[in-house]
Amino acid sequence: VLRGFIAEREAYLRQARVLAHPEQAQDKSQLKKPFEQLGSTEFPTKARVLKALLSSRHEFEVSLAEYNEADARRALQNIEDLGRRFPVHVEVAVVQDCRQKFEAFVARCERYRRQVEQVAGQAVEAARRGEPKTADWLLRRLRAIHALTPVLLSAERFEAIAQQIQRVSQKHAQREARAALIARERAVADRIKRAGAAIYRFHKASAELPPESEEYQRAEAAYNAAVEEVRSLDTDWLTGLLLDLETYLDDLHDPEGRTEMQLDRFIGTVRVALRQLRQEIRAITAARQREAP
CATH class of the missing domain: 1.20.190 (Delta-Endotoxin; domain 1)
Incomplete structure (x- = not known):
């Protein structure tokens, strides 16, 4: 009509x-x-x-x-x-x-x-x-x-409608950005957890299973893949991750800086987790070298 x-x-x-x-x-x-x-x-x-x-x-x-x-x-x-x-x-x-x-x-x-x-x-x-x-x-x-x-x-009513649409659009963009940021952080955390789990399983297999067993070999293959994964998560990767995550801040209305502080804590947690994984890898490598004939 x-x-x-x-x-x-x-x-x-x-x-x-x-x-x-x-x-x-x-x-x-x-x-x-x-x-x-x-x-x-x-x-x-x-x-x-x-x-x-x-x-x-x-x-x-x-x-x-x-x-x-x-x-x-x-x-x-x-x-x-x-x-x-x-x-x-x-x-x-x-x-x-x-x-x-x-x-x-x-x-x-x-x-x-x-x-x-x-x-x-x-x-x-x-x-x-x-x-x-x-x-x-x-x-x-x-x-x-x-x-x-x-x-x-009227002009007043039209302007009010336009402003309401703008506010709602901004809120949607913020929700989308926040959801994307959380999803990105979870993906990184899952990636590190999988590598850590593979390293832990091989460490346990080394202590409990003979090297010729299939379970040991599967654990070793997963461990080797995890080692390569951890090596790829180097300083350049971490810098790129930080820049990637910071792009989501542009769409987030965060005048108090809470999201930015949360992001800093997450990056700090990633650094600590990767440092621990590298220490585990060095310890396993040293143990295997000592056991080598």
């Missing part, structure tokens, strides 16, 4: 405003208070009453087309005033028709406003789900509605 409304409004605004009766422009200043320039003893003729009615009806119809509720209401009040003052010249059906049109117009505006709020809610939800393209598309629709018909979406 809103899409059709936007198209209708764009088509209307592309057309030049052409007054059906040029002489009405001369009476425009009198629409708010018809006949205010007449003396108290001067009674307007039927022609002047109908002319004022025509001007007010024209303003009324134009205001409805432009979704200008304030001007439409004022024009309707002028029409109703003419109907009360000059019931002989102004038909009741004319006044009633304008009143019904205005009531329908108000109901239509309320319906459009509800739909605008629905679109705003959809945009916020899209931002919350991490769908920026959908959120941007819906926000462009809202911007078009505001530009075409501010009475349906």
Whole structure:
């Protein structure tokens, strides 16, 4: 419905405003208070009453087309005033028709406003789900509605919606960055744990199993792979890891620096774990050399 409304409004605004009766422009200043320039003893003729009615009806119809509720209401009040003052010249059906049109117009505006709020809610939800393209598309629709018909979406309300979408988008980006950071840290921790487990199993196998057993050989193969893994986790790797993890900080709103401190602790833990694994490897290597014939 809103899409059709936007198209209708764009088509209307592309057309030049052409007054059906040029002489009405001369009476425009009198629409708010018809006949205010007449003396108290001067009674307007039927022609002047109908002319004022025509001007007010024209303003009324134009205001409805432009979704200008304030001007439409004022024009309707002028029409109703003419109907009360000059019931002989102004038909009741004319006044009633304008009143019904205005009531329908108000109901239509309320319906459009509800739909605008629905679109705003959809945009916020899209931002919350991490769908920026959908959120941007819906926000462009809202911007078009505001530009075409501010009475349906004021500048203040549009700005509030845009800011809410931005806040929700930032929160989603922060959640994504935090989740990615945690996943990266877990992957590194699991990698070190697997290497440590292989080293421990071989250390135990060396003490309990004969070298010719299959279990010992499997443990030795896993140990050799773990040794290569630990060797690859050198200073260059650790520097790259630190730089990689720090990129997530850009998307995290962390004014107190808690995430950065947590990251420093994690890097410190990785250094300690790798140092211990290297010590274990050196100890196993020394023991094997002593046992060698």
